[in-house]
Amino acid sequence: AVQIDSRRLVAGNLNRIRFVPNESDRETWLINIPIHCVGNGAAGTMLTGDYPYYIEKYLDEYENANFIQILGAELAVSSEYPEVLELDPALMAEYNDEGYARLAAYGVILAKAAASITNDEPIAPILNIKHSELLIPVDNSIFKLAARGGLLTNEVVKDGLDYYAASEIGYVEFGTNLAVAIMPGELAPEIAYGGAITAADSWDGKDWEYTAFADATDRTLLVFGVTNDQVGYMMTDNDWRSYLTENEEIVSTGPKAGAVVAGAYLDLYNELN
Secondary structure, eight states: OBOEEOTTOOOBOOEEEEEOOSSOSOEEEEEEEOOOSOTTOTTOOSOOOHHHHHHHHHIIIIIOEEEEEEEOSOTTOEEOOOSOOOOOHHHHHHHOOHHHHHHHHHHHHHHHHHHTOOOOOOOOSOEEEEEEEEEEEOOOHHHHHHHHTTOOSSOEEEETTEEEEEEEEEEEEETTTEEEEEOSSEEOHHHHHSOOOOGGGSSSSOOOOSOOGGGGOSSEEEEEOSOSOOOBEEOOGGGOOOTTTOHHHHTBSOTTHHHHHHHHHHHHHHHHO
């Protein structure tokens, strides 16, 4: 397990899918982690692979495994380093930067966590996948200005004075017990796993009305974020504040993004089940 922090204080896990070849002893590990790669800090000027580089370095050297990382439902989740880290003196001397040495040590911690997993379950050779197109309203004035100027990488649809970003969501079944929600950006963890704020604590006095993705299925659910697209943050509409003051809102298309994505995903799931 990995301790993470965010505005919503959501707990998250590190999950590993192992691909074991028939004629080789070198496996490939797909690791699903809901943590931003921001260990070098917002003011950092060094070009770096951040902690994933050190995960790969450790797994290559000590586990003889290839490494693929896919971000989970992370929204504004970032790393929370343990109080005590074993810093590499050589890295500190080379870069004269304790912060870089700390993110390197953090990568090793995550790699060791992945290597220590002992509750593997075999996945039957079954793969089902389906995608669905959706249109996400562009209500954020900054994004709307970008859409008008043709600066968004997404296809933009105009309906009167309204703008929509074309994107897609997906649903995947691995074997008989594992499901994956394919999300086109950074999803609020509470949309996937529950725990959305109630009407009493919300800004608009309303409850979040959508079923958590994990509660809609009897399979273990993972979220693969920033897959096939990147439309920014997708959060619950009853937790939407001002995009002028909050980081999450600044990089979201608007307060309806989370609801549109949640509704489309649940419709797709129900269609297939």
